[in-house]
Amino acid sequence: MxxxxxxxxxxxxxxxxxxxxxxxxxxxxxxxxxxKQVSILFVGDVVLDDLPGKAIEQGEDPFAAFEKIFASADIRIANLECVVATTGKAAEKNFTFRAHPRVIPVLKKHFDAISLANNHSGDYGPTAFSEMLALLKEQKMAYFGGGNNLSEAHRPHIIEKNGMRIALLGYNEFMPRSFEANIHKAGVAWSEDEQVVRDINAARQQYKADIVIPFMHWGWENEMTANQRQRQLARIMIDAGADAVIGGHPHVIQDTETYKGKPIIYSIGNFMMDALDNEAQTLGWAVRLHLDQNGVKAWDTSIAKINPEGTPAPQSNTNSPCWNKTTGLKTSCENTQIP
Known part of the structure; x- marks a missing residue:
C-alpha cells in the first residue's frame, strides 16, 4: 500500500x-x-559630389557629428541624391550631381542601406547608373529603389533584425521620368499607383515581411506642407499594407500626420548638400521609428542644421516633433541622442 x-x-x-x-x-x-523591437532611422537627401565629396577626398568624415544619433538606431537609411560613378555624360538639366566612388566606404560606415529612387541618380545616364550599381554591389552597400531593370528596381530590400523582417521600398515621382528603369534599362522605381500596391503586397506575401516602409521622393520644392498628390498616394500605400511612409525631395521639412494609426512623414528635408537656396533648406530631420511586430509604436526626430560646406550638425538644445501610438498625439520632445 x-x-x-x-x-x-x-x-x-x-x-x-x-x-x-x-x-x-x-x-x-x-x-x-x-x-521583438527594432528602431530604424531615416535621413533625407545626401549629395556627395561637391564640398562633402571634397571633405571625404581629404580624409574627413562629413557624417561624424551624427555618429551618436546613428548609433541610437538598429538600422540606418539615407536617400543618396547623386550618382556614384566615373562615367557618363551630364543630362541637360539645371543641376547634375556625380560623386566619386571613394564615398562608398563612408556611406557603408554609417548606413545599412540607401535609396536610389530620386531625380538625380540618373543625372549621368544609364551607363553611370549601372556603374554605380556594380560599385555598390562590389562593396556590399545595400540599396533599393533602383536596379538594372524594372523588376530589380521594384524589389524590396529586406533587413532581418531582432527576429523581424523589414521591407524597404523606394519610389521617385519627380521628373525627369527618363530615369525610370524598364525591362531592359537600368534606372529608378517610378511610383505608379497600381505597381506600388503590387509591390507592397509582394513584400508581405512573397518576401514574408513583418514591416513594410516605402521611402518616397515626391512633392514640390520649398513647399512646407504636403500637396494633394502626396496625401492621396500615402493613403493608397497604407491601405495596401504599408506600416509607415517616409518622404523627401522638397528640400524642406513638411508636415506629418497619422492615418489608420500609421505615421506619414511627408518630407524630412535635406541632410547633406551645399547647394542651398534659403534658410529652410538648411534644416532636416533624422527621424527614428520604433517598431514592434505590430508596426510603428513611436517616432522621434533629431534636427540637422546644414552649414555652408554642406555638412549637418545636430541641434541638441532644440526640441523637435515626436509621436506615440499609445496617446495618438504628436508632441515636442527634446532633440536628444538617447540610445
Missing amino acids: KNIVKNLISIVFYCSLGAITATLAQTSETSVQRS
Missing part, C-alpha cells in the same frame, strides 16, 4: 513539474515574441 501511495505521489509530482515547465516555456516564448 505504501508503495502504491509513493508511486502516486511521484506521478503527481512529475506531472505537475511537466505542466510548470511547459507553462514556463510558453511564457518565455510569449516574452520573446513581445520583445
